[in-house]
Amino acid sequence: MALARRIIPCLDIDAGRVVKGVKFVDIRDAGDPVEIARRYDEAGADELTFLDITASHEQRETLVHVVEAVADEVFIPLTVGGGIRAVADVRRMLNAGADKVAINTAAIHEPELVQEAAERFGSQCIVVAVDAKRRGGTDDAPRWEVYTHGGRRPTGLDAVDWAARMAAAGAGELLVTSMDRDGTRIGFDNELNRAISDRAGVPMIASGGVGNLQHLVDGVIDGHADAVLAASIFHFGEYRIDQAKDFMAAAGIEVRR
Amino acid sequence: MTIAVIDYGMGNLRSVQRALEHAGGRDVRVTDDPGVIRAAERVVFPGQGAVRDCMSALHQGALVDVIAEVVDTRPFLGICMGMQALMTRSEENQGTAALDHFAGTVRHFAALTAGDVAKKIPHMGWNRVEQTRDHPLWRGIEDGERFYFVHSYYVAPSDAAIVTGQSHYGGPFAAAIGRGNVFATQFHPEKSQQPGLRLLRNFIAWDGAACS
Numbered sequence: 454m455a456l457a458r459r460i461i462p463c464l465d466i467d468a469g470r471v472v473k474g475v476k477f478v479d480i481r482d483a484g485d486p487v488e489i490a491r492r493y494d495e496a497g498a499d500e501l502t503f504l505d506i507t508a509s510h511e512q513r514e515t516l517v518h519v520v521e522a523v524a525d526e527v528f529i530p531l532t533v534g535g536g537i538r539a540v541a542d543v544r545r546m547l548n549a550g551a552d553k554v555a556i557n558t559a560a561i562h563e564p565e566l567v568q569e570a571a572e573r574f575g576s577q578c579i580v581v582a583v584d585a586k587r588r589g590g591t592d593d594a595p596r597w598e599v600y601t602h603g604g605r606r607p608t609g610l611d612a613v614d615w616a617a618r619m620a621a622a623g624a625g626e627l628l629v630t631s632m633d634r635d636g637t638r639i640g641f642d643n644e645l646n647r648a649i650s651d652r653a654g655v656p657m658i659a660s661g662g663v664g665n666l667q668h669l670v671d672g673v674i675d676g677h678a679d680a681v682l683a684a685s686i687f688h689f690g691e692y693r694i695d696q697a698k699d700f701m702a703a704a705g706i707e708v709r710r
Numbered sequence: 711m712t713i714a715v716i717d718y719g720m721g722n723l724r725s726v727q728r729a730l731e732h733a734g735g736r737d738v739r740v741t742d743d744p745g746v747i748r749a750a751e752r753v754v755f756p757g758q759g760a761v762r763d764c765m766s767a768l769h770q771g772a773l774v775d776v777i778a779e780v781v782d783t784r785p786f787l788g789i790c791m792g793m794q795a796l797m798t799r800s801e802e803n804q805g806t807a808a809l810d811h812f813a814g815t816v817r818h819f820a821a822l823t824a825g826d827v828a829k830k831i832p833h834m835g836w837n838r839v840e841q842t843r844d845h846p847l848w849r850g851i852e853d854g855e856r857f858y859f860v861h862s863y864y865v866a867p868s869d870a871a872i873v874t875g876q877s878h879y880g881g882p883f884a885a886a887i888g889r890g891n892v893f894a895t896q897f898h899p900e901k902s903q904q905p906g907l908r909l910l911r912n913f914i915a916w917d918g919a920a921c922s
Contacts, residue, residue: 455837455838455877455878455879456833456835456836456837456879457835457836457837457856458835459835459836494903499835499836521724524724524725524728525728526732528725528728528729528732528900528901528902528903528906528907529858529901529902529903530858530860530898530901547722548722548724549724550722550724550725550728551722552722552725552860552901572760572763573759573763574720574758574759575720575758575759575760576832576862577758577759577832577834577860577861577862578722578758625832625834625860625862626832626834651827654827654830654831655830655831655832656830656832656834656835657830677828679830679834679835680835709836709856
């Protein structure tokens with residue numbers, strides 16, 4: 454097994470700045486995206502993900518410029534998500550320098566978009582983001598429901614079925630965020646991750662809940678994640694990327710160093 | 711020195727251009743103009759997506775002839791789809807004829823990973839590349855260095871001697887091939903940080919002659 458598991462710092466972008474919300478509500482400013490991207494590139498991050506949490510159209514323009522500026526200086530893969538609604542949005546982000554786009558809400562309202570974008574640009578650049586929340590059900594196997602709008606709107610869709618359907622439609626990768634864990638720092642929902650990873654057949658990025666380095670290891674070993682995404686543990690300097698990789702390597706996980 | 715990056719409407723050309731500039735390329739032009747490509751001293755043929763779309767875009771843009779011309783006459787670097795398109799044919803899209811510069815087929819990864827559900831397709835991420843042959847483009851790059859890959863198909867050349875680099879995913883596959891003035895990589899040097907930039911720097915400095 455020579456393919457390395459990836460560590461992906463996630464930069465939430467609002468109005469051209471990096472922020473990180475706790476459960477998408479309590480937002481703290483963590484700085485300039487170009488500077489942070491350059492720092493992560495030097496520190497050995499395997500990829501970077503930018504999630505645009507901006508509401509307004511004008512600020513979306515700002516994101517295009519952020520992506521351009523980062524792509525000029527950083528030579529690792531960049532994924533951009535948030536507000537991708539049409540094939541034209543995919544094209545604009547790819548032209549700005551993104552390597553992949555993450556589609557979330559639009560995939561639910563218009564599932565053909567994923568297929569259309571994958572056919573046009575290739576599966577390798579289409580990531581479907583699945584925000585999932587655990588549903589009640591005490592007696593039987595756990596289930597998760599897909600949510601949109603930053604975890605505010607339920608869709609009635611089963612997250613594992615949905616992820617498999619999106620992979621079949623052409624998504625080349627899945628970004629799975631546990632809405633129950635996001636911002637809690639108690640670790641990924643690895644039952645959710647494993648269910649999706651084992652079923653979908655395409656690479657899966659685990660997201661939501663990382664509070665320490667053991668959580669990254671658990672994501673790979675228990676959650677079968679091909680990549681692990683984290684924000685605050687890296688943004689605020691608690692851990693460095695190389696520390697995270699050393700820790701994962703010590704647990705027997707292949708990483709790029 | 712002009713480097714033409716062939717634009718046929720597919721792939722993240724801006725990344726390729728900026729990485730070449732970062733690696734020291736002075737006059738890097740993203741172009742679909744056969745005249746500009748023909749006049750360039752070096753040519754980069756990048757690409758992502760599906761081979762059928764790639765081939766039809768090349769035919770529509772009247773780029774097939776100019777590629778056939780420059781691929782024989784100056785340092786030429788194919789990247790990802792740009793490597794696959796140089797082969798005889800691809801299994802993708804129910805079989806597609808490609809440029810046939812190198813004899814061989816482009817196969818789906820399932821042929822290598824069959825039965826192993828942990829081997830996701832696409833093969834995506836940083837994998838090691840063993841340098842199976844000495845080549846000027848490997849200069850200064852450690853044998854076994856990691857490069858960034860993202861692809862569902864791999865190249866199976868008829869002549870194993872053209873393989874310059876090999877990776878493993880389910881089984882061994884060609885990560886890089888080369889013959890004469892042509893070098894092609896399945897990985898993305900423009901996304902492979904320092905080792906990738908070094909390979910691009912080597913390409914910019916390369917006179918098109920391979921090591922003996």
